[in-house]
Amino acid sequence: MAVINENFLKLPSNYLFPEINRRVSDFRAENPGAEVISLGLGDVTRPLTPAIVEAMQKAVRGMSRQETFFGYGPPQGYDFLANTILENEYLNRGIKFSRDEIFISDGAKCDVTNIQEIFGQNNIVAVTDPYFPLYVDSNVMAGRTGLVNKNGQYEKMVYLPCSVENSFVPELPQSKVDLIYLCFPNNPTGIVLAKSELKRWIDFAKKNKAIILFDAAYEAYIREPDIPHSIYEIDGAKEVAIEIRSFSKTAGFTGLRCGYTIIPKQLVAFKTTGEKIEVNPIWYRRQTTKFNGASYITQVGAAAVYTEEGKKQSREIIDRYMENAYHIRKHLTKLGYSVYGGSNAPYLWMKTPDGKSSWEYFDFLLNRANLVCTPGAGFGSQGEGYVRLSTFTSPTDVNEAMKRFAKL
Numbered sequence: 001m002a003v004i005n006e007n008f009l010k011l012p013s014n015y016l017f018p019e020i021n022r023r024v025s026d027f028r029a030e031n032p033g034a035e036v037i038s039l040g041l042g043d044v045t046r047p048l049t050p051a052i053v054e055a056m057q058k059a060v061r062g063m064s065r066q067e068t069f070f071g072y073g074p075p076q077g078y079d080f081l082a083n084t085i086l087e088n089e090y091l092n093r094g095i096k097f098s099r100d101e102i103f104i105s106d107g108a109k110c111d112v113t114n115i116q117e118i119f120g121q122n123n124i125v126a127v128t129d130p131y132f133p134l135y136v137d138s139n140v141m142a143g144r145t146g147l148v149n150k151n152g153q154y155e156k157m158v159y160l161p162c163s164v165e166n167s168f169v170p171e172l173p174q175s176k177v178d179l180i181y182l183c184f185p186n187n188p189t190g191i192v193l194a195k196s197e198l199k200r201w202i203d204f205a206k207k208n209k210a211i212i213l214f215d216a217a218y219e220a221y222i223r224e225p226d227i228p229h230s231i232y233e234i235d236g237a238k239e240v241a242i243e244i245r246s247f248s249k250t251a252g253f254t255g256l257r258c259g260y261t262i263i264p265k266q267l268v269a270f271k272t273t274g275e276k277i278e279v280n281p282i283w284y285r286r287q288t289t290k291f292n293g294a295s296y297i298t299q300v301g302a303a304a305v306y307t308e309e310g311k312k313q314s315r316e317i318i319d320r321y322m323e324n325a326y327h328i329r330k331h332l333t334k335l336g337y338s339v340y341g342g343s344n345a346p347y348l349w350m351k352t353p354d355g356k357s358s359w360e361y362f363d364f365l366l367n368r369a370n371l372v373c374t375p376g377a378g379f380g381s382q383g384e385g386y387v388r389l390s391t392f393t394s395p396t397d398v399n400e401a402m403k404r405f406a407k408l
């Protein structure tokens, strides 16, 4: 008898985005003439830059010739990309890593969900609430939680509320935790942490022998000079943090797929006996068994992000998204809405007016203004009463959306 992994049965089946798509397609079917504008997208809308495309075209042509054909690549990525990232993202900020401390992957989603696998079953996991759902779901699948309660929270999981009361900055845990997911700039709130705030987390992790899993998928959107782009900008982070990044939102790789994870050599976890174990070789062992590397062509494209032209072109796209953020925030604030984030992130976090629930407001916006947002309740119990607005759209659509808000 083949027995199923019953942990999967703990997960609710109505995942956020399919439900949004269902409601939007029902609405379109009933209102064929309606011009629906989406401020709900978590996917980029601008195409790849010429620097990336040209580099990949050259790589494709190379693959057609015997002498420049590449088969299986190294599971931890090609040196040319790894070294380029280390130089441009870390050494530039005075942070040194050796080649074997970085692992190239096919995107942050796999790393963010697979990383828990190398840690023991009994670790207590903490997430900030609202949270990116993959952090919770991957630990539920792995059996690290109990059942879900009526608020959508799992037994044994520690939720750190981020609300207007604490300016959406999580407080340190009051109970024992071993693995802590932090995501800054945050999806969905768009909030960032200052160096001093991150330092508190590093000190906490050191004191409690915990490990921080730092998701920096949106670091390229940081605009304020004092906000750290990497957790390793803070002293001591190499001993307690893993950083995960992605080319998805930095350079439009959501379809191509490329990301990377840094696991410093200093980082240790423990055996149940208390003996220290280096984490880096364990992840290396995991990756070489279960992953065959991102495609050569994609990695050539990712390396092109760091050429002079590549940097300039990617920067222009991000600037465009951030101009959208600026306009949305300015207009909605002027109209009296409470809007947060959006200064160092492509997302804004808006309080629903008149005490509406997230889904009530989603339906209201769709029906009254033909606008799509993302209900905050889909990101955890603290997201109830909020919606996430995304800036991955055109300035024309932003202008039109703001006019519709003004008429509500």
Ligand code: PLP
Binding pocket: 042, 106, 107, 108, 109, 110, 112, 132, 183, 187, 215, 217, 245, 246, 247, 248, 253, 254, 258, 259
């Ligand atoms: N982490 C966060 C916070 C995200 O928002 C996303 C994608 O939306 C990811 C990770 C996954 O990124 P990728 O496309 O690299 O898998």
